[in-house]
Amino acid sequence: MDETEKKTEKGLAPAGRPSGRGFDILSDEQAEAMLTALSRYYSQPVMPIERYCKALETWADALADRTRRLTESLYPGIYDRVKEPFSAEADARSYAAWKLHEAEKKVDRNDGLPRSPRDQSLQELRAQEAFLGQIHFVFTQIRKSNLLNRLLYQGQKLRTRMCPVHQGRWSGCAWEALPCGCQNGAGANVTGWLLDEPEPATIPVPAASPMNTPEDRGPHE
Numbered sequence: 040m041d042e043t044e045k046k047t048e049k050g051l052a053p054a055g056r057p058s059g060r061g062f063d064i065l066s067d068e069q070a071e072a073m074l075t076a077l078s079r080y081y082s083q084p085v086m087p088i089e090r091y092c093k094a095l096e097t098w099a100d101a102l103a104d105r106t107r108r109l110t111e112s113l114y115p116g117i118y119d120r121v122k123e124p125f126s127a128e129a130d131a132r133s134y135a136a137w138k139l140h141e142a143e144k145k146v147d148r149n150d151g152l153p154r155s156p157r158d159q160s161l162q163e164l165r166a167q168e169a170f171l172g173q174i175h176f177v178f179t180q181i182r183k184s185n186l187l188n189r190l191l192y193q194g195q196k197l198r199t200r201m202c203p204v205h206q207g208r209w210s211g212c213a214w215e216a217l218p219c220g221c222q223n224g225a226g227a228n229v230t231g232w233l234l235d236e237p238e239p240a241t242i243p244v245p246a247a248s249p250m251n252t253p254e255d256r257g258p259h260e
């Protein structure tokens with residue numbers, strides 16, 4: 040047994056038994072069993088946050104697929120360039136269908152005149168496209184949100200005391216400690232709000248979570 044194995048053996052409590060740091064879970068099966076037990080205890084699904092985020096993305100993807108199907112039924116050939124890459128004919132069919140799609144976008148479907156079945160389908164498509172745009176916008180805001188990161192990944196509560204300097208506005212990142220005290224943790228995000236209580240230290244923050252990626256920039260709320 041090498042040094043690493045000794046450490047591992049020493050560091051783990053028996054399955055499901057509390058160790059100094061809480062419960063040690065030794066297998067996926069045991070983790071799933073504990074999630075089931077927690078779900079029963081709370082009378083609601085308990086699962087890693089990654090699964091919730093994935094469910095939202097799956098929902099959005101399903102809506103996008105539905106929109107693509109309707110688009111293709113109204114504009115046959117519009118996706119041919121994707122299905123047949125490097126084909127000049129497919130490229131031409133896609134372009135012609137896309138031109139028609141763009142032209143019909145400009146037609147007023149609410150002019151009070153009787154509408155054909157195609158008009159009704161076009162109106163439905165426009166509504167789906169607008170909805171997808173809204174979802175994309177909201178998802179982007181969620182991914183950028185420092186507030187959501189703090190609430191969901193850092194176990195914080197909504198701060199209620201406004202920073203007198205930054206006046207409740209997320210004000211970028213500052214790696215040196217600012218005297219106002221509204222930063223999140225040691226440096227980085229200047230939240231604009233002061234902590235009401237000390238930040239919890241027990242909830243680990245994943246190194247890279249869906250809401251804590253390096254490209255996250257912009258307003259935090």
Ligand SMILES: [Zn+2]
Nearest residue numbers: 202205219221
């Ligand atoms: Zn401040």
